[in-house]
Amino acid sequence: MKLPFTTEKFLQVFTNYNQTIWPLQILFILLAVICVVLIFRNSAYTNVIVPAILAFFWIWMGLVYHILFFSKINPAAYLFGGFFILESILIIYYSTIRKKIELVYNKDIFSYTGIALIIFAIAIYPLIGSFIGHIYPASPTFGLPCPTTIFTFGILLFNKGKLPVGLIIIPVIWSLIGFTAALKLGIYEDTGLLITGIVIVILAYYKRKNFQTMNLS
Numbered sequence: 001m002k003l004p005f006t007t008e009k010f011l012q013v014f015t016n017y018n019q020t021i022w023p024l025q026i027l028f029i030l031l032a033v034i035c036v037v038l039i040f041r042n043s044a045y046t047n048v049i050v051p052a053i054l055a056f057f058w059i060w061m062g063l064v065y066h067i068l069f070f071s072k073i074n075p076a077a078y079l080f081g082g083f084f085i086l087e088s089i090l091i092i093y094y095s096t097i098r099k100k101i102e103l104v105y106n107k108d109i110f111s112y113t114g115i116a117l118i119i120f121a122i123a124i125y126p127l128i129g130s131f132i133g134h135i136y137p138a139s140p141t142f143g144l145p146c147p148t149t150i151f152t153f154g155i156l157l158f159n160k161g162k163l164p165v166g167l168i169i170i171p172v173i174w175s176l177i178g179f180t181a182a183l184k185l186g187i188y189e190d191t192g193l194l195i196t197g198i199v200i201v202i203l204a205y206y207k208r209k210n211f212q213t214m215n216l217s
Contacts, residue, residue: 005073007185011138017069018137028057028143032122032151039103039158046103051095054152058088061145080174084145087170094164101167102160110157110203117154117196121147128189146178146190153200162208163200172197 018025031053038046062084070077095101105111125147129139140146149171156163175197182190 003181003184004075009073010185010187011134013069013073014139014141014144015137017065017144018139018141020069021064021143022137025141025143028141029122031056032118032142035155036118039155040105042104047095047101050103050155051091051101054155055088055091055095057143057148057152058084058091060143061148062088065144080145080177083170083174087167090167090170094167098164100159100161100164101156103155103158104160105158106160110159110207113199113203114154114157117150117157117199120192120196121151121154125150125189125192128192129187132186132188134187134189140187140189145174146182146187146193149174149178150192150196153196156200157203159207163204165204168200168204172201 035050035053038050043049062081066077066081066084070080091101122142126139126141134140142148142151152171153168156168175193179190179194179197182188182193
């Protein structure tokens with residue numbers, strides 16, 4: 001399927017976005033660091049503040065990036081924006097009403113993988129982009145959909161219980177959409193988006209299976 005915009009127009013959206021919101025990119029990284037610190041400290045506020053930050057990221061991406069910026073070159077961005085806003089609502093729902101989000105650091109494959117994904121999203125992702133020529137401001141900074149989706153996967157892997165399926169559906173779908181489109185546009189750092197989408201599905205299944213086994217034993 002042919003995209004309704006060129007690579008140049010796509011990168012120009014990043015430029016316009018980054019120049020408009022500067023220096024909020026720094027704040028977004030600080031918020032990400034706060035999430036990690038709270039999880040490692042196992043603070044009493046961890047399961048309030050971290051989901052709130054994640055919800056903020058998703059509503060920001062839906063309203064600001066998709067609807068205000070990306071929609072100028074792609075009408076589908078309105079639909080994307082709606083789903084991102086829905087994901088924000090789901091994060092609040094599962095964390096405050098269902099109480100299904102309890103983020104803790106454990107010395108297991110889930111936490112280790114979560115750490116790896118967070119490091120990739122914040123540090124390695126932009127380095128890969130710079131290496132292949134995507135230089136700021138014409139680059140997807142943290143707080144934009146692809147790196148922030150990877151970050152979200154990383155945070156959710158710290159969940160003590162099984163991962164709610166309803167919480168990962170939209171990010172997983174985006175990992176497929178974002179990867180496919182970005183591959184056509186030469187945003188090769190988004191290869192990590194597809195890989196992390198596959199990883200989260202496998203580990204979510206494994207975590208759910210282990211959780212059920214523990215309850216039966």
